[in-house]
Amino acid sequence: MLQELVERFxxxxxxxxxxxxxxxxxxxxFPxxxxEAISQMVALYLDSKGVEEVVFxxxxxxxxxxxxxxxxxLVGSEVIIDLTAEQFDEFKGSCIRLVTDSPFHSQFEQLSFSRPNLGSLVRPGIGANNIIFYKRLLSRLGSV
Known part of the structure; x- marks a missing residue:
């Protein structure tokens, strides 16, 4: 189910x-x-679909x-969903959908995690543009 939701997204x-x-x-x-914005949107979407223990x-x-x-x-403590990893030259492969162990990601120290929150998409200078984009994305997901 998780794989299918991420692929649809x-x-x-x-x-x-x-x-x-x-x-x-x-x-x-993109990527x-x-x-930050894409991870927040993925987390929001998965949370709205009832996926438990979702954080960005x-x-x-x-x-x-x-x-x-x-x-x-991060879903639970093991599943990483990273749709923008290919922006790094050090990342080899295609866009990560779901992984439980990743040499690339293990290089990083986790600084914080946050539960999905629509308000987290608001940015100084662009305001609610990410929220508008996310709502269009949700509309598109309704027809995928």
Missing amino acids: CVALIDELNEAEYLNPELSS HGSC TRNRAIISGRNSVHYWV
Whole structure:
């Protein structure tokens, strides 16, 4: 069930990113720089579908000599859902859907985790644009 929900979300996300009339800077370079918003949206969607123990996490590591912060979704304490990992050269493979053990992710130290919350999509300077995008995404998911 989880795999199917994530796959449906990915299809709808890519379609919405490709067809949206406007994308704010956080989403316009997907997967680059969009890990926080995308992880929050995935977590919100999974939570709305009754998936238990869903959080989005904020993590930090030194990657290519730079301090890197990266977000992903954690279900329970083992399943990682990261739709933006391919933004890192160090990540090998295609976009991660579901993993329970990942050498790439094990490089990171978890700084925090948060329960899904629609208000977390509001950003200074762009306001509720991510919420509008998420609601369009939900509408699209209703027809996928």
